[in-house]
Amino acid sequence: MAYDSKLVELAIKLFSIDAVKFGEFTTKSGIKTPVYFDLRVIVSYPDVMESISNLLLDVTMKDLKYDHVCGVPYTALPIATILSVLTKKSMLMRRKETKAYGTKKSIEGHYKAGQTCLIVEDVVTSGSSVLETVRDLRKEGLLVTDTVIILDREQGGSKNLDSNEVQVKSLFTMSSLIDILVKNGKITEETVIKVKNYLKETQAPVIEKPLNRILLPYEKRAELAKNGIAKQLFTIMATKKTNLCLSVDLTSTTKILDLLEQVGEHVCLVKTHADIIEDYTDDFIKRIKQLADRFNFLLLEDRKYADIGHTVSLQYTKGLYKVGDWADCVTAHSLPGEGILKALNAPNGCDRGVFLLAEMSSEGNLITPDYKEATVVMASKYPELITGFVCQNIDTFKDPGLIQLTPGVQLESSKDDLGQVYNTPEKVILEKGADVIVVGRGIVAAKSPVTQAVLYKDTLWKCYLKRVSGKLE
Template sequence: MANQHHPSLKTPFGTRAQSAGHPLSSYLLRLMELKQSNLCLSADVTTARELLYLAEKAGPSIVVLKTHYDLISGWDYSPKTGTGAKLAALARRFGFLIFEDRKFADIGKTVQMQYTAGTARIIEWAHITNINIHAGKDSVRALAEAAAKWRERIKYEVRTSVSVGTPLSDSFEDDEEGNGAGVGGSSSMASPPIAGSSSSGGGPPPSVYGRDADGRKGSIVSITTVTQSFEPADSPRLSKSMSGEGVDDLVFPGIEEAPLERGLLILAQMSSKGCLMTPDYTAACVEAARENRRFVMGFVAQEGLNSEADDDFLTMTPGCKLPPQGEEENGPLEGDGLGQQYNTPAKLIGLGTDIVIVGRGIIKADDPQSEAERYRRKAWSAYQERESRRFKYGQDSKNWVFTSEEVGVGLLWADVKTSKAAKRTATGGRHAAVSTQLAVMSEASKESSDHGWIDIQFTVRRDPTGP
């Protein structure tokens, strides 16, 4: 399924952002370049206090925060000041997206309701969610339709004003009762002037005393007027109406707020031992993603799943773990005894994943903040190593120069022993026929002593000194 020679594996995140089909994918790729991070924190904790604490401490090091809202005791469901709203404010402040790991797995109508309604109203605060498509691909389409309707609705805020009117009378008591002897035999209110009387001294009109000018008794009637108007939202983002303690409206510098979009990841592979997701199931996931490119950002999988030329899906991978500091990084990693299996950031990113998902390795650390930063550095270094496996320099007899610093992208497969090109595909930029004899000068070729195929991304420009 995975294509280890796919151009997306060698294209810098910033370059991929320019052509990404989903607005959230483009934003996330640019955010990754800005923060030099491809780390997602899986905040599997059981209280809202712990969740918000981890989001704040790890926020500077991550680009995605993965939640399980149904694990949280004390989750505040208020749309404006609740837990989701506070997470949204922290996401703006520290620069990360929120991924609710809901794993929808039902028929289309049900997953639509689970996504947009219910207690949590996931769509209101989570940029990304995910789905298990064992129920069928139509569930993906159903979520896409729900997200499209939400997007159209949220563009406008509904302003509602309510005015309530009641009679002006101080009392609705019958005049005969009201003018009867009160305490001490006195009237409880002044007697109204008699019509036609010369006494026009300033007494209130008859209606004030419970009867109109014709002597009819007033009734208790409330008049309610409801007026609605649709106005453009102040910001096409998550609500900024935060009033919770410790939450502000600061925005992470260097990039705009996340776009008014929602995205989906399809659960295509899992890291657990004995997982029943077959290759056929994974292939169906890729097919569903291609059919819903405007909504599907990518996959939760164990490897990159881009295989066709126009595929540019993101892959996020759980089961990432580093050994304790000071221990051999490439040594074997034990599972948790409950089916979870672990791999290092270097191995996962080498297999084509874009973002590694780390949970207990960070949240169980004595210092989650510094441990998140350690994982960020390791994961980003692994990405840089993967991205750097490309032509550093080479020139053929036609004076065409290959350099990784020019515009235009191609993919070359080269035998690192003989330096002969076997296949070339190119997209963008100016290209010409390439000689099969190449001076391959990459780190991989220098270190390799055996015949083997490596894929090298390169760009082409005309050597200005050549003929």
């Protein structure tokens, strides 16, 4: 095969500056390899950086359309900088570690959601480093469809990126590079055979495209759920075609039961506050459970447990309310630590679930991004107990088997006198990722609760169908 003279010149130069070495080497993972690439040395050779940048521009970027370029940290950053200058396209920088102060951004630079970003990388083996950058950029609403690289090691990285909807264009493949070097007397045929055998025997692990919980239907997510209550709730939503949770913040058992007689067929979950009910009795629990069975909805006691494990265990199973006997799931804060989850493990082997509060809808609440992240990590240790999270944002968690429960919803955006901020169904489902949407006063205080319940149910379900169709425009 005839190669462009500039590519041949670059390959020989990379060999001469020890950016590519042949022999016996051990990778970070302990694997033996007959070839080693260290393209970090190119920063000491301005002529090599210039040559690489010009060739990437001429060979790989000619027909690509993009608004920004972003180099994968850290070796590709100087090349991305040069390309930004040459193309007059703005550069974005991805931080490997999100800073814990200031804006706490993972992506630096000026950009808008919907714009396209081209990724620049030096070497691709498995593609994992590129995918980390892709995911952070996509999380910001940027479109990423292409990456340009210096060398494809041909060990599965291009396939991994392709399966994640990223096309790779490279200056060299491992095969073309060793072909150039052997033809120019830089390596022996024996070395070529070693490298080719190595490539056949050592492929990178397959990186599957992560499941996007936002686009998966409830039926599919029920199959992926590890918590029994989450499975039930997903199935109820799919069967009844409703993702409406009614918050019955009433103080009279008669009013609660009368309301549920009217709207029970339109909801998947009923959220209670047992400790505000003025005439609470065991008979009330018996009757509300009968309604739950008749209309096929689950019961969530919004207790927001937040004490030490021993106390929470008593609050959950003892006292006047004996919540553990009747509530399918409860809410809890992660503030006390893992002890609270140990305390809420299902009594008597029953299916029970917990929604952990990762965010709140009230204005000025003190939950921080670090607290939210720690809450999700803590939950991951108890997969059979956690039903999901009470949260407000799409990026809080990724597990499609968990449920995002989002309160603070009304048909029109507003704010009450006590700092509760209300969002529209479209905003919470399509933009913020809500799965089950909590509505209280919008139904409870209406002149015709059943009319409002049907309106909310239909509106919320249409938003869900639009979301899983992927047609969000």
